[in-house]
Amino acid sequence: MASAVIISVLILTVLSLFKVNVLVAIIISALSAGFIAGLPFVEIVEVFVSNMGESANTALSYVLLGGFAAAIGMTGVTKGIVQFLRRAVTGKRGFMLITIAIIASLSQNAVPVHIAFIPILIPPLISLFDKMQIDRRAIATSLTFGLKAPYIMLPVGFGLIFQGIIQENMIENGIEISLSEVTQAMLVPGLGMVVGLLIAIFITYRKKRDYSQVTPEGPSADYEEIDDSPFKFELKHSMTLVAIVGALYVQVDTESMVLGALTGLVLMFVLVAVPFRSSEEVMSKGISMMGMIAFIMLAAAGFAGVLKETGSVEALVDASSGMLEGQKAIVALVLLLVGLIVTLGIGTSFGTIPILAALYIPIATAAGFSPVAIAVLIGTAGALGDAGSPASDSTLGPTAGLNVDGKHNHIWDTVVPTFIHFNIPLFIFGWAAALML
Incomplete structure (x- = not known):
């Protein structure tokens, strides 16, 4: 059973590297997992399709966020941001x-549009990036950092949801822990991402390209270049800011991306x-920007459902940890490695936390880990699924913005760089934190 999850994730990785x-x-990987576990073909398809509904909320939120971002773009406020960046950072x-990483971070907390801002803000800057000969792999790592690090470290916006899921699932599985303790637990792994970002920007991709x-x-994508006429702040821009604040308030209050975007x-x-007459155009642009990503997230949920049905994740955890009783350092290493394998295929941090919590808590408790250390293991293992996964929104989003001219490959220019610079330090810092806390 344990081999099903390993082989299926390897198949996903290999197919992605070969640009499938x-x-x-x-879909192929999910079918492979089912076949290896001995499930009939019809049952595999039924499980896959039925579990796609698990991400229906996420998929809908992405489409609505795409529409929200498209509406923001239609007001022309993006023009002011792009012109400011062109003036302020040209040659720097x-x-x-760093500025791009900060803007991406704000999309998780202050302006809750998640990845929907990327197809609007990044394409108009491509000509500037190319003029400065910036390696787009550095831009991809900056964007992915901003999409991931804030929710790992900060209990605000998406971070409040992520850390809240960790807390709730730990309590449900018998471990009392406060939200502040979860935040404390995730600070050290998050610092690993900061180190990875600095290495990517100032060492790995410092050379011009x-x-x-x-x-x-x-083929090149259809996007509008920002004109050079002076930007004027108008009433509609003030109303846009009101809408953004309203979306943020509702999202934080209800913990629902769908309600916030709506x-x-x-x-x-x-x-x-x-104008209301532009509603059709707004939603068409939103679906165009985010539709493929929404379908990928639905398929990833189906894949997760097949893995769960086969029992391969539980078998992998049991097989990996059964022989390591009393060896905390190795237990932590194995649990994180299992988390990496599982979440790399599924591509979501939020969706795998409940699965990992139920499996990890009995093992980690028996090994003598503290509640904070267990939170580190669960949170880090879940977070490993975002950067470096072909199916993650944190890698799909940057590619959507950087590949408008067909010169940025999703796997080699986004997935591989973010895996190296974020998953490796996240793994190391998370392992160290689990032993220290």
Whole structure:
């Protein structure tokens, strides 16, 4: 049974490295897991399809967030941001990349549009990136850092949801822990990501890269260049800010991305920041930007359902930890490695926490780990599924913005760099934190 999860994730990884479409690769991997576990073909398909509903809320939220981001873009406020960046950071490569990481971080907390801002903000900056000859792998790591590090370390916005899931599932499995203790637990692994970002920006990808010499792998996407006419702050921009604040408030209060995005969209039309007659265009753009990512997340949930049905995850944990009783350092290492294998295939941090918590807590408790250390193990193992996974929104989003001209490969230019610079330090720092706390 344990081999089903390992082989299926290896299949997903190999297919992705050979540039097979991620959605197709996930479906093939899910079928492989089911076949290896001995499930009939019809049952595999039924389990896969039925479990896709587990991510229906996420998929819907991405489409609505795409619409919200498209509406924000139609107001022209993006033009002001891009013009500011062009004036402020031209020629300042390091400052540009740090600024992008900060903007991406704000999308998780202050302006809750998640990855939906990327297809609107990044494409108009491509010409500037190419003029400065910035390696887009550095931009991808900056974006992924901003999409991931804030929810790992900060109990605000998406971070409040993520850390809340860890706390709730630990309590459900018999371990009392406060939200502040979960935050304390996740600070050390999060610092590993900071180290990885600095290494990527100032060491690994510091050399210039001439994209005029890169052969496009596909057709250029249709996007609008920002014009150079002076930006004027108007009433509709004020109304846009009101809509953003409203979306943030509702999302934090209800812990629902769907309600937050829907609130933002409704306010954009009610406050006439965007004319109601443009609603069709807004949603069409939103679906265009986020539709594929939404389907990939649905397929990833189906894949997770097949793995759960086969019992391969439980078998892998039992097989890995059964022989290591009393060896805390090795137990922590194995649990994180198992988490990496599982979440790499599924590509979601939030969705795997309940699975990992139920499996990890009995083992970690028996090994003598403290509640905070167990929170580190669960949170880090879950977070390992975001960066470096072909099916993660934290890698799909950056690719959607950087590959508008067909010169940025999802696997080799986003997934591999983010795996190296974030998953490796996250693994090391998480392992060390589990032993120290």
